[in-house]
Amino acid sequence: MGAPIEVTGSDAEAQPEAVLVGVDKKKIQGRSLGQIAWMRLKRDKVALTGAIVVILLIVLAIIGPFFVQNPLTYHQNLIDPTYNRPKSGIWHTGISGDHWLGVEPGTGRDMLARIVHGARISLLVSFLATLTSVVIGTVMGITAGYFGGWVDYLISRTMDAFLAFPLLLFAIALVGVVSDGAFGLNGNGLRISVLVIVIGFFNWPYIGRIIRGQTLSLREREFVDAARSMGARNSYVLFKEVLPNLVAPILVYSTLLIPVNILFEAALSFLGVGVIPPTPSWGAMLTLAVPIYSSDPAYMIIPGMAIFITVLAFNLFGDGLRDALDPRAK
Template sequence: MTAPLDAPESAQKAEPEAITEGVRNTANRSLRQIAWQRFKRDKVAMAGGVVVILLILTAILAPVLTKLFGYPPNEFHQNLIDPLTGGVLNDPNDPMSGLDKTGGISGDHLLGLEPVNGRDLFSRIVYGAQISLLVAFCATLLCVFIGTVLGIVAGYFGGWVDTVISRAMDIFLAFPLLLFAIALAGVIPDGAFGLTGNGLRVGVLIFIIGFFNWPYIGRIVRGQTLSLKEREFVEAARSLGASNTHILFRELLPNLVTPILVYSTLLIPTNIIFEASLSFLGVGINPPTPSWGGMLSNSLQYYTTSPHFVIIPGLAIFITVLAFNLLGDGLRDAFDPRSSD
């Protein structure tokens, strides 16, 4: 659309100059800056990212939060529990006062108390976040490391190297991971590799989840590498005499950061659920160390008298997994807008 003929010359030039300025501003921004602008417009993904940050801060500051708003996670409060039913009493000074329908939620116990033991649920949820996020993040890092290295090597070199790695991926993908994890965790000795107790349990969970899940990201990296290795910048690096190592880790790897980052954010909630499942089945974190899956397992027999004991750890898992999924979807749409079409 052009300006009217009788308009001043400055008005006729205003629109082309505005278009040119917009194109110039877009050209001056990097792909990451453009992706960040897209991500900021996705309010749902931004909300997921805020929740993820709050969860991470909660896990890191668990000892501080417990001192400020709760009690030690393994401290019993038997005087608040009905010895017959195991529920939380309305009035600890009157055993005939009946059960508290809120589960003991008060200013002293923000999320109430566990039945029977009377442990503070707030502190146990907060410390449970440490276990879930620690296992999920470390397992994801191990998975991403193995999958990225093997995927990029398979895609770049091809031939028999690609065949061997691809068949290994097929074998790992066909492996019954949950059954193997249950069997392996069930036969772990009390001490091994210089670790004991839950330190050993956490290490084994990280190894099982990370080592046996790498083919998922390995396939993504391999497919992207097959496409990138035919691009002009790789041919230019070869013509300049660059080594294979330089091409792999200086030319190809920086261009794979985006899909690796997006897939990692989608893999973390899967690992959180996996750890919670093992703890729920009794082969994950040993009690009395708090774990969301273990808390859910212990709560099933009290769901009629103390429903809060079931709802609170279930909500913790639900909110955490949902937040990471929303964040991952937002990052995927920001870095690849065509995926949302």
């Protein structure tokens, strides 16, 4: 029979529970779910790289416009009047020490400045649209999944109607109707508001269906039954018991919804229903590059790569975040 274990000091106050001690005589401290998820995410180098790129893009969109040239300034002295393209640079792009990505054909506007300002527009619209979709989708999804019955049926059929809505045609028609002004707004303020409403308000069923499915599972769990048995109201159960357990899927699908909204905003700008020129936008830059693509492909490659890198970074980070928060989903 072994010798009794003597516990002294502050550890004695922890009795009768045992105090875990490692091989180096140090206490073994527990870790929260957030700390465990962060440890998993750090091991995923691809997702971590995506997160770093996302952070750099956000910083670039916020402070970048203060350090680049005016994207609306014309540099006609750099344009060859005969061929209507830059006089020098690789592939006649006008790349130089003053213009790192060259200048735009015909106008001579700095491409780097237009890419940086375009990042601000794309991220602003996609973030606001995603926030709108997440808020509406979470409220509708958790309501449908928790209450069920006719409430679930009504919300589910509403989701089906929104998913079948011709969103692209509606966006084009709406911009045409409110082109002069509406709701006290005009110009790019109105255009950005329309984009946020169209993309965010009509895309909420995608996350709403996911939240509804998660809520259907959570409402049958023991902690929800325990809260009900203690007389908790539905509002308490929803906001204190169910919603905290939905934070992980909401975060994951938000990061995966942002790149979808970036692509949609670029598509609308490409079709001419985005921000009003000459305000820079990645989609609008692709539109201007189409007629000259065969002779000057760089002007399509640069904004195209900006969209590609941004969407890829968000997707890699979103996949890694999903694996970190829910490793069983692999």
